[in-house]
Amino acid sequence: MTRLHNPILRGFNPDPSIVRVDDDIFIATSTFEWFPGVQIHHSRDLVHWRLAARPLDRAAQLDMRGDPDSCGVWAPDLSYAHGKFWLIYTQVKRYGHTTVNGAAGASLRDFHNYVVTSDRIEGPWSDPAFLNSSGFDPALFHDDDGRSWLLNMLWDHRPGRGRFAGIVLQEFDRAALRLVGEARLIFAGTERGFTEGPHLYKRDGWYHLLVAEGGTGWDHAVVMARSRSLFGPYEVHPDGAVLSANGARDGAITRTGHGDLVELADGSSWLAYLCGRPLPGRERCVLGRESAIQPVVWGEDGWLRTLDGSGAPDPAPVAPALPAAPWPQRAWDGRFDQPDLPEAFQWLRTPDPSALFSLTERPGWLRLYGRETVGSHFRQALVARRQEHFHCVATTRMAFAPVTFQQAAGLICYYNASKFFYLNVTVDDGVRQLQMLSASPDAGCEASVIVPVLPDGVIDLRATIAADALTFAWRIAGAQTWENVATVYDASILSDEVTAPGLPNFTGTFIGMACQDVSGTGLAADFESFRYEATDVAAT
Numbered sequence: 001m002t003r004l005h006n007p008i009l010r011g012f013n014p015d016p017s018i019v020r021v022d023d024d025i026f027i028a029t030s031t032f033e034w035f036p037g038v039q040i041h042h043s044r045d046l047v048h049w050r051l052a053a054r055p056l057d058r059a060a061q062l063d064m065r066g067d068p069d070s071c072g073v074w075a076p077d078l079s080y081a082h083g084k085f086w087l088i089y090t091q092v093k094r095y096g097h098t099t100v101n102g103a104a105g106a107s108l109r110d111f112h113n114y115v116v117t118s119d120r121i122e123g124p125w126s127d128p129a130f131l132n133s134s135g136f137d138p139a140l141f142h143d144d145d146g147r148s149w150l151l152n153m154l155w156d157h158r159p160g161r162g163r164f165a166g167i168v169l170q171e172f173d174r175a176a177l178r179l180v181g182e183a184r185l186i187f188a189g190t191e192r193g194f195t196e197g198p199h200l201y202k203r204d205g206w207y208h209l210l211v212a213e214g215g216t217g218w219d220h221a222v223v224m225a226r227s228r229s230l231f232g233p234y235e236v237h238p239d240g241a242v243l244s245a246n247g248a249r250d251g252a253i254t255r256t257g258h259g260d261l262v263e264l265a266d267g268s269s270w271l272a273y274l275c276g277r278p279l280p281g282r283e284r285c286v287l288g289r290e291s292a293i294q295p296v297v298w299g300e301d302g303w304l305r306t307l308d309g310s311g312a313p314d315p316a317p318v319a320p321a322l323p324a325a326p327w328p329q330r331a332w333d334g335r336f337d338q339p340d341l342p343e344a345f346q347w348l349r350t351p352d353p354s355a356l357f358s359l360t361e362r363p364g365w366l367r368l369y370g371r372e373t374v375g376s377h378f379r380q381a382l383v384a385r386r387q388e389h390f391h392c393v394a395t396t397r398m399a400f401a402p403v404t405f406q407q408a409a410g411l412i413c414y415y416n417a418s419k420f421f422y423l424n425v426t427v428d429d430g431v432r433q434l435q436m437l438s439a440s441p442d443a444g445c446e447a448s449v450i451v452p453v454l455p456d457g458v459i460d461l462r463a464t465i466a467a468d469a470l471t472f473a474w475r476i477a478g479a480q481t482w483e484n485v486a487t488v489y490d491a492s493i494l495s496d497e498v499t500a501p502g503l504p505n506f507t508g509t510f511i512g513m514a515c516q517d518v519s520g521t522g523l524a525a526d527f528e529s530f531r532y533e534a535t536d537v538a539a540t
Contacts, residue, residue, distance in 0.1 A: 002319040004293065006253055007275055008049060009041055011386030012288035012508030014216075015075040015197065016272040017139070018262040019085075025262065026052065026121055027272055028078035028087065029291055032507050034346040035353075037062045037073040038089060040121060044325035046270070046293060051343055055087060055125040059351035061116060062128075065378045067349060068095050069416035070504035074111070075197060075258070077139035081148065082174065085118045087125065088150070090136040095504050096157075107157050113138040113150075115177060129177035132170075137212075140172060141200035143230070148172045150179060151186075151198040164189065167198045167211060169231065186232045187225055189213060192241075195223075197258045206302060209234055210242070212258040216289065216506065217496075218247045220257030222273055224304055241311050242296070242304055243273060249283045252315040253292060261296075261304075264320055269304070271296045275313060276496070279390065279468050284495040286468075287387060288508015295320070334531035336366040344385040344532070345512065349377065356381045365399070365526040370407055370517025374437065375417025384414060384512020387465065387494075391536035394511045395462045397477055400525040402427045408437070409515040409525030411461040413470060415494040415507065422514065423461055423472045423485070425454065425525075432456060434474055436485070440493045441500040450474075450485055458528070463511060466535075468492040 009016070015030040027041045027049075037056030041049045056062040056073065064072045071092035079086045093110040113136070114128035131138065131150060138152040150172045156165040170183040187209055189195030197212035206226045214221045221244035225234035245254040255276035262270050272293045276285035294317040296304050306312065332342050339359055347356055356379065358367045371381040400409040402425065410424030422437040434451035451474070458477035463470065470491035473482040492498065496505040511532065515525040 002047060002324075003316045004047060004319050006292035006294070006313070006315050006317070007277070007290035008046070008293055009291040010287065011290065011388035012510075013039060013041075013291045014274045014289035014506065015258050016260060016274060016291040017076055017078045017199075018260045018270075018272040018293075019078050019080050020262050020264065021080045023265070024121075026078060027291060028076040030075055030506075031073050031346070032070055033064055033067055033072040033349050034507075034510075035062070035064065035349060035351065036346070037064075038076045038087065040078065042121065045319065045322040047319050047324070048326045050327040053122050055116060055118065055123055056089070060127045061125070062091065063351050064091070064349040067091070067093055068377060068504070069375075069418070070506040071095050072349070075137040077199070079140050079142060081140075081142040083119070085121060086140050087116050087118075088131070088138045088140055089114055090138060092136065097502055106159050107163055109155060109157065111136045111155070113152060115140075131172075131179055132183075134168065134183065135165075137197045139199050144202060148174050149200070149230070151200055153196040153198065154185065162193070164193060164195050166195060167209065184231055186230075187211070187234045190223060190236055190240075192219070192221060192223065199260050201261060203298070204302060207234075208304070210259060210261065213241075214244070214257065216255070216257065216274075218245070218249055218255060220244065220255050220274075222257055222259040222271065226302070237303055239303070239305065239311060243271060243306060243311055243313060245275075245313055250278055250280070252277065253313040254278055255285065255289065256292070256313045264322070266321065268320060269296050269298065270294065270320075273313075279492055282468055282492050284468070284492040284497045286491055286495045286509050287390070288496065289506065293317075334529045335364070336527060336529065337364045341366075341383070345383050346385075347383050348380045350379055355379060357383055362526050365528050366513070366530075367524050367526050368409065368513060368515035370409070370515045370521070370523045370525070373516060373518055374412070374414075374420060374422060374514060375439070377417075380514075381516070382412065382414065382512060382514040384412065384510035385532060387413075387509040387511055389534040389536075391466050392532060392534050393462065393464045394530070394532045395460060396513055396530045397458060397460050397528040398425070398513070398525055399458045399528070400425050400515075401456070402432070402523065404519055406519040407517045407523050408435070410513070411463055411472070412512060412514045413463055413465070413491070413494060414510050414512070414514075416505070418500060418503065419494050419498065421470060421472075421489050421494075423450070423463070423474070424514070425459060436472070436487070438489070441498060451483075464535075465491050
């Protein structure tokens with residue numbers, strides 16, 4: 001028998017929303033501050049997945065310049081009804097204070113909810129229609145009477161109030177692309193708190209409401225309630241959580257929550273959900289929040305449960321009895337000799353990539369224009385891909401001739417503005433150098449000289465990650481031997497769990513290329529190649 005290997009979408013791919021259209025299954029996941037917005041993966045057997053679309057790909061749909069770290073696009077909802085795809089998403093413009101460990105004072109946040117549509121999953125997707133700003137995690141429910149409804153969690157910013165104020169429902173006019181009538185609170189949540197991520201289904205005359213609770217950390221959970229009436233009252237599942245890792249801080253799959261249901265053509269039900277994989281013994285998830293899936297069953301009492309009734313996540317469920325449907329391999333040799341950026345890569349915030357990079361100005365090379373500082377919320381020239389494995393190697397070849405200490409370019413392992421390791425070429429007192437610029441919540445931002453006098457010319461840079469150990473190396477292009485950087489860095493810093501108090505941490509580690517010129521002259525760095533290789537697939 002074939003088994004799935006959870007997570008099915010590895011590396012930073014959280015908040016899955018799943019839908020089936022005939023034989024095709026699609027999952028949309030959050031991208032936060034990374035552009036283009038939203039990832040949609042496609043499968044026909046739940047085993048093999050391919051990236052099918054990043055639908056929010058232009059300024060009319062999404063401009064995240066100025067959005068703080070771990071803001072931007074949250075929790076997309078993907079549905080198919082009345083002959084088209086509907087994608088709902090939140091853009092978070094301000095995070096404000098954390099809600100962890102109680103609410104003190106006012107907590108001001110700005111989140112705007114939009115809808116885009118398309119006849120095809122690949123697009124083109126429409127310009128967005130604004131819906132509301134009352135809370136995040138919006139989702140559409142298409143009832144069997146032909147009406148559609150928008151759900152979202154309600155945010156209460158007032159001092160002394162529970163921030164997560166329940167789930168509200170309002171009718172959505174599909175023709176006019178706007179909300180009509182009044183929003184009604186239909187579910188206040190359970191004692192777990194942090195009620196978010198709503199999805200609504202109708203089965204056997206019951207409205208089933210699926211929500212995420214417990215926060216997106218170790219106590220995350222999928223919780224269900226049901227009602228005979230769309231507007232409630234909703235009765236909570238007698239078992240409590242439908243799915244939860246129950247606070248486990250080790251093991252193959254933890255931090256499980258934020259689920260969505262899909263029914264296959266054979267009538268079987270599957271729950272897609274987010275999860276985390278902590279480094280062994282470290283309680284840190286450097287790969288971010290990923291997406292998993294497992295079968296669930298409806299009991300004789302009409303409630304949903306895992307197959308064994310335990311509510312535990314399954315790292316290796318038996319795959320559905322569907323014909324194997326592998327996708328053709330999209331081979332890339334690592335060289336930037338094509339007109340488009342390879343699909344693994346994204347950049348930060350701006351809908352204008354031409355301001356950050358070019359694949360045509362120097363044919364055969366990716367040119368990054370020197371822009372703002374590492375971690376800038378506006379124009380940061382950083383092109384990177386997800387880390388998907390605990391053990392991996394990334395290498396790049398770069399041509400860069402800085403003339404001032406304000407110019408730098410190189411290879412970066414990046415979580416956000418407060419957590420990164422950046423091996424870069426720069427100049428100090430007229431001398432070309434190799435430096436390490438690093439940031440962590442404890443130490444702040446630090447710089448150290450790795451090679452005080454670096455020869456001119458094209459240079460190769462390498463990052464090797466083995467669990468929580470991060471090492472770097474360099475060589476002049478054409479040399480046979482790598483020169484190792486003596487320091488071993490703590491890769492586990494690049495995780496949700498390592499943070500300064502009050503900051504959001506909802507993404508994951510990216511590895512890529514960066515270029516800065518804070519003098520404002522825009523000096524460019526050219527990258528001939530970038531290669532990422534998993535070095536121990538069995539230990540992913």
